[in-house]
Amino acid sequence: MGDWREDQELVVMEGRIKVPYRWFAGEVGTRYFESLRDERKFLGTKCGACGKVYHIPRRNCPDCFAECSEWVELGSAGTLETYTVVRRQHPQLAPLPLPYGYGVIRLDGADTGFLHLLYEFEEGGLATGMRVEAVFADEREGRILDVRYFRPTKGVS
Amino acid sequence: MEPVAIVGVGMTEMRRERKADGYADLVYEATRKALDDAGMEIAEVDNVITVSNDFFDGRTISSMAVQDACGSFDKNVSTVEGDGTFGAAYGLMRILSGSFGTTLVCVHHKGSESQMPLITNAMFDPLYERFLGIEAVSSSALQARAYMEKYGITEEQCALVSVKNHRNAFANPVAQLPLELTVEQVLASPYIADPIKLLDCCPVSDGASAVILASEERAKKLAAKPVWVKGVAYCSDAYHLGDRDLSDVRALEEAARKAYAMAGIGDPAREVDLVELYDAFTYMELMWLEGLGFCARGEGGKLTASGDTAPGGRLPVNVSGGCLSGNPVLVAGLNRVIECVLQVRGDAGERQVDGVRTAVAHGINGPCGQSHCVWVLGGEK
Numbered sequence: 001m002g003d004w005r006e007d008q009e010l011v012v013m014e015g016r017i018k019v020p021y022r023w024f025a026g027e028v029g030t031r032y033f034e035s036l037r038d039e040r041k042f043l044g045t046k047c048g049a050c051g052k053v054y055h056i057p058r059r060n061c062p063d064c065f066a067e068c069s070e071w072v073e074l075g076s077a078g079t080l081e082t083y084t085v086v087r088r089q090h091p092q093l094a095p096l097p098l099p100y101g102y103g104v105i106r107l108d109g110a111d112t113g114f115l116h117l118l119y120e121f122e123e124g125g126l127a128t129g130m131r132v133e134a135v136f137a138d139e140r141e142g143r144i145l146d147v148r149y150f151r152p153t154k155g156v157s
Numbered sequence: 158m159e160p161v162a163i164v165g166v167g168m169t170e171m172r173r174e175r176k177a178d179g180y181a182d183l184v185y186e187a188t189r190k191a192l193d194d195a196g197m198e199i200a201e202v203d204n205v206i207t208v209s210n211d212f213f214d215g216r217t218i219s220s221m222a223v224q225d226a227c228g229s230f231d232k233n234v235s236t237v238e239g240d241g242t243f244g245a246a247y248g249l250m251r252i253l254s255g256s257f258g259t260t261l262v263c264v265h266h267k268g269s270e271s272q273m274p275l276i277t278n279a280m281f282d283p284l285y286e287r288f289l290g291i292e293a294v295s296s297s298a299l300q301a302r303a304y305m306e307k308y309g310i311t312e313e314q315c316a317l318v319s320v321k322n323h324r325n326a327f328a329n330p331v332a333q334l335p336l337e338l339t340v341e342q343v344l345a346s347p348y349i350a351d352p353i354k355l356l357d358c359c360p361v362s363d364g365a366s367a368v369i370l371a372s373e374e375r376a377k378k379l380a381a382k383p384v385w386v387k388g389v390a391y392c393s394d395a396y397h398l399g400d401r402d403l404s405d406v407r408a409l410e411e412a413a414r415k416a417y418a419m420a421g422i423g424d425p426a427r428e429v430d431l432v433e434l435y436d437a438f439t440y441m442e443l444m445w446l447e448g449l450g451f452c453a454r455g456e457g458g459k460l461t462a463s464g465d466t467a468p469g470g471r472l473p474v475n476v477s478g479g480c481l482s483g484n485p486v487l488v489a490g491l492n493r494v495i496e497c498v499l500q501v502r503g504d505a506g507e508r509q510v511d512g513v514r515t516a517v518a519h520g521i522n523g524p525c526g527q528s529h530c531v532w533v534l535g536g537e538k
């Protein structure tokens with residue numbers, strides 16, 4: 001479409017989408033988050049057919065497609081299945097000062113891992129298979145960040 | 158399966174920021190190129206699939222906003238939110254349904270218009286995961302470590318993929334990031350989320366692409382060299398990362414098994430001449446090679462170090478430069494299919510591999526390759 005644009009700045013419109021949402025935790029999620037908030041306890045759900053304990057909790061077992069009919073109380077410590085140390089992150093995303101970590105953590109009593117933050121570790125101080133424990137926030141609102149992060153367990157466990 | 162051919166392909170150049178072109182301009186360019194390649198006019202297209210993602214485009218029904226540009230007025234249009242390989246598989250099924258003789262599939266993406274980490278963060282569950290700040294790079298880092306530790310894969314082996322694919326991109330005029338790198342340079346690039354370093358990552362890209370599929374009857378009437386779909390399958394794993402063994406590729410193995418069975422391939426390592434796979438991060442090329450059955454589990458690093466996957470090797474992989482050299486998300490998967498089509502036709506120019514009779518293309522969707530789509534393409538019906 002021609003040379004008119006040679007000394008033109010192409011138009012770029014800056015914008016931002018702001019759309020409020022309300023994500024419903026449902027009955028299963030509500031019980032889970034209430035337990036985190038009020039008792040600092042992690043809960044999983046257990047499949048009525050195969051007995052697998054899911055954390056994060058859910059209503060049905062994806063493996064055998066049966067109902068998870070039972071709540072199970074889990075430990076607040078677990079095993080690190082894999083991890084990363086984040087060195088660069090978008091400032092709007094980083095929930096902790098860099099560097100911080102992400103881990104897939106299998107809590108004691110659960111058959112699945114779950115994703116959470118890792119912090120309070122030394123450089124080079126994380127390893128797959130190590131024990132980590134939850135650090136709860138003092139003010140808790142019934143959300144996943146009621147657990148501030150996980151850290152390597154202190155002492156023997 | 159009834160024979161179905163890919164009769165036309167079109168790709169725009171992939172660039173970091175195509176400011177002179179909006180979404181629709183890119184879609185028009187890709188569509189026009191595919192029509193010209195097929196020797197078709199838009200009136201000969203029986204139905205259209207558009208593939209896009211609303212979050213990337215910053216608009217709902219993003220797939221409906223490009224309808225002018227792909228010439229779909231008065232046509233049956235359907236849409237796919239996901240990688241282009243999945244959109245093309247849907248297009249194939251619409252021909253197999255018997256309702257349509259030709260399908261145009263077009264895919265667009267402009268990574269430059271949003272901020273990639275904020276968008277990929279939004280693929281995670283808002284109640285349990287999203288507000289931890291996880292996004293594509295850090296989640297892939299969790300997978301990279303799980304895989305590398307399980308099989309003793311080294312960062313050097315991953316770096317070889319970056320060196321190879323960026324070098325391959327010099328022979329691909331649509332590639333965005335041809336680079337002459339050394340393993341040392343890749344290893345010295347800064348960690349983003351360890352073990353993933355800057356030069357292990359695909360770039361942010363703008364681009365679009367399109368393919369035209371045709372039934373045997375319609376393909377016969379066209380001047381274009383048909384490339385036949387020998388097999389297609391896809392399979393998904395669990396959504397939540399903690400539910401999966403991240404070092405595992407069972408969904409890919411299953412998709413590959415089904416696609417090879419359709420194509421009558423018993424030993425892919427011997428019967429496939431060329432592979433284009435979704436290498437958004439270097440470790441993925443190694444993992445996906447294993448999942449696609451080109452070597453045993455854990456052997457992807459050795460296969461790469463042997464030189465077999467380089468151009469001129471026994472099994473060239475990503476001679477186009479791969480996603481590492483240009484990754485308009487969603488488009489990138491369809492570009493794997495298109496490269497295979499060009500290679501089977503003998504139309505890949507400077508990067509043409511000799512004697513490509515059977516090629517495998519691969520795309521992914523969801524975090525850490527949750528879902529995989531495998532295409533087997535060949536010159537014979």
Ligand SMILES: [Zn+2]
Pocket residue numbers: 047048049050051052061062063064065066
């Ligand atoms: Zn079960």
